[in-house]
Amino acid sequence: MQEGEVETTICEIDPNKCRGCGFCTMVAMCYSSRGCAGCLSCYWACPYEARVIRRVKEKRRLVRVNINDEDYYVPERITVRKALEMIGFRVGIYPGEGDLQAPCGTGGCWTCAVVVNGELVRSCITPVEEGMKIDTNTSGREPLRIVHGPEPHPVGGKATPWREKKLGRYIEVAIWVAGCNLRCPQCQNYAVTYDNTSTPMTPKEAAKILTYYRRRYRVKGLAISGGEPTLNKRWLIEYFKELRKLNPDKEARLHLDSNGTLLTPDYIDELVSAGCNNIGIEPKGLYVETFMKITGISDKELAERYLKTAWNAIKYVIDHYKEEVYLGVGIPYNKEFMSWEEVAKIGEKLASIDSDVQVCVLDYFPAFRRRDLVRPSVDEMLRVKKILNDAGLKCVIVQTRIGHLGP
Ligand code: FES
Numbered sequence: 001m002q003e004g005e006v007e008t009t010i011c012e013i014d015p016n017k018c019r020g021c022g023f024c025t026m027v028a029m030c031y032s033s034r035g036c037a038g039c040l041s042c043y044w045a046c047p048y049e050a051r052v053i054r055r056v057k058e059k060r061r062l063v064r065v066n067i068n069d070e071d072y073y074v075p076e077r078i079t080v081r082k083a084l085e086m087i088g089f090r091v092g093i094y095p096g097e098g099d100l101q102a103p104c105g106t107g108g109c110w111t112c113a114v115v116v117n118g119e120l121v122r123s124c125i126t127p128v129e130e131g132m133k134i135d136t137n138t139s140g141r142e143p144l145r146i147v148h149g150p151e152p153h154p155v156g157g158k159a160t161p162w163r164e165k166k167l168g169r170y171i172e173v174a175i176w177v178a179g180c181n182l183r184c185p186q187c188q189n190y191a192v193t194y195d196n197t198s199t200p201m202t203p204k205e206a207a208k209i210l211t212y213y214r215r216r217y218r219v220k221g222l223a224i225s226g227g228e229p230t231l232n233k234r235w236l237i238e239y240f241k242e243l244r245k246l247n248p249d250k251e252a253r254l255h256l257d258s259n260g261t262l263l264t265p266d267y268i269d270e271l272v273s274a275g276c277n278n279i280g281i282e283p284k285g286l287y288v289e290t291f292m293k294i295t296g297i298s299d300k301e302l303a304e305r306y307l308k309t310a311w312n313a314i315k316y317v318i319d320h321y322k323e324e325v326y327l328g329v330g331i332p333y334n335k336e337f338m339s340w341e342e343v344a345k346i347g348e349k350l351a352s353i354d355s356d357v358q359v360c361v362l363d364y365f366p367a368f369r370r371r372d373l374v375r376p377s378v379d380e381m382l383r384v385k386k387i388l389n390d391a392g393l394k395c396v397i398v399q400t401r402i403g404h405l406g407p
Contacts, residue, residue: 002062006075008082009053010036011043017050024051028106028194032077037127039079041106044183045194047368063130068137080123080134081112089136093181093302094262095233100136103262107196108178109231110144120144125196143235144200146178148192150213155404157225157257158360159280159328162397162406164221172221172255173213175206180228181306182259183296186334186370188362193227203239211246221278222247225257233267237274244275253278253326260310265320268313272321279317282330282362283310285338286346293337311349318354329357333384333398334364334376343384347391359388360397360404378402 024030028045031037043051060075065083074083081102085091091112092098100123102112107125114123115135152170164171178195180187187193201209210222222243229236236256243254256271260281271279285291288304297303317327331346332338350357361384365375376384381398385405388396397406 002073003059004062004073004075005057006060006078007055007057008038008078009040009055010038011040011051012036012054014050014052017048019048019050021047023047023194027191027197029197031107031125031196032127034077034127037077037079038082039105039107039125041125041194041196044106045190047190049369063128063132065128065132065134067134074128076128076130078128080114080116080121080126080128080132083128084114084123084134084136094264095267103181103231104179104227106179106194108146108180108194108227110146110179110200110235111232113138113141113144115141122196142202142204143232143238144202145206145232145235146195146198147175147201147206148178148195148198149173149175150210152213152217152219153221153223156221157223157255157280157328158282158330158362159255159257159278159326159358160221160223161253161278161326161328162358162395165397165404165406170217170219172219172223172253173210173217174223174225174255175210176225176227177229177231178227179231180226180259181231181261182228184294185296185368186294186364186366186373187368188364189226190368203235204242207239207242207246210243214247214252220251221253221255223255223257223278228259228262229256230258230262230267233270237270240271240274240276256280258282259284259306260313261306262309263313264309265312265316268316268321272325277324278326278328280328280330280360281310281314281317282332283307283314284332286342286349290337290342294332314350314357315353318357322354327357329359331359331361332364333361333381334373335380336370336373340383340387343387344391347388347393350388351392355392355394357393358395358397359393360399361385361388362399363401375401378405381405
């Protein structure tokens with residue numbers, strides 16, 4: 001039996017923190033039947049932070065895998081993604097960067113999919129097996145993504161036009177897709193974000209079911225949120241093209257709700273030409289320290305890139321698509337991570353880009369790993385609104401425990 005040394009990480013349960021909630025078996029499950037393969041999806045997903053990472057350097061049996069018609073020997077109990085990295089593949093986050101993109105790393109977005117023994121699988125959470133045949137070219141396959149919903153919505157998201165929010169009835173139907181490139185400790189939708197268990201859909205299936213719901217609830221808005229929808233670019237562009245084909249009327253508002261961190265200008269151009277005409281961007285903060293605190297991204301360089309991309313996306317949409325795309329900007333607020341001074345600076349920056357842009361401030365409530373957060377009071381949210389109005393913004397909406405309060 002051949003053996004090789006591997007340096008990797010494995011995840012272990014901290015019995016003092018585990019509450020037996022079942023999240024790691026029902027929502028973010030393990031796909032390795034022979035012990036931890038080091039994908040870390042359970043580490044990121046556990047709401048009680050009951051997983052610890054241990055770095056190991058050990059001898060393991062080698063298994064033979066065939067990658068793009070070449071045989072390689074790699075240590076057992078590692079992921080397909082790790083095996084690809086070991087033979088020289090560069091793994092990136094942004095669309096088109098690296099030989100393979102794996103932006104969520106938790107099994108939700110399916111961006112990292114490769115063909116294994118004829119089936120599309122997620123390389124980030126699938127362990128290697130003896131004799132596996134891996135093909136990294138997926139161009140002939142329909143992309144997949146885990147989708148939750150659809151559901152009708154009476155309020156919509158940060159970019160749902162305020163005039164519609166006031167109608168007091170269902171105004172949008174929405175789906176939520178799994179997988180995110182951020183690691184927000186107070187993730188407001190973590191059961192979707194970290195889901196790697198549900199059966200994925202093709203873009204056509206998602207567009208079809210959402211269109212059916214649009215007809216059923218007689219609304220204009222068709223929204224996609226997450227998780228982070230921009231992660232699997234091929235899936236998202238095909239989804240919008242199909243959605244536009246099924247909803248060609250001018251009334252149809254094809255809404256993307258994003259954190260903006262991957263929305264580069266060329267990505268925005270493709271989305272708009274695919275039919276997207278309503279975009280929400282939530283840059284999380286103005287200062288990189290705030291961004292890191294809110295998003296859990298500890299790599300400062302990456303955090304700076306994300307933050308810059310999101311702010312540039314706001315400006316780009318306004319400068320290039322003001323007539324075609326209704327833009328809404330989201331700002332998270334909780335005094336735990338945002339000062340009044342930063343709120344004012346955000347207001348000034350947005351007003352300098354476009355004082356008419358719709359801004360929706362989200363009162364971040366206790367969730368996921370930040371159950372200690374205190375939801376901002378209505379008075380606090382009204383103070384945030386006043387600060388933003390004083391900075392020159394004309395259309396500010398604040399989400400509060402008594403509903404959305406707008407201009
Ligand atoms: S990176 Fe593998 S599923 Fe998202």
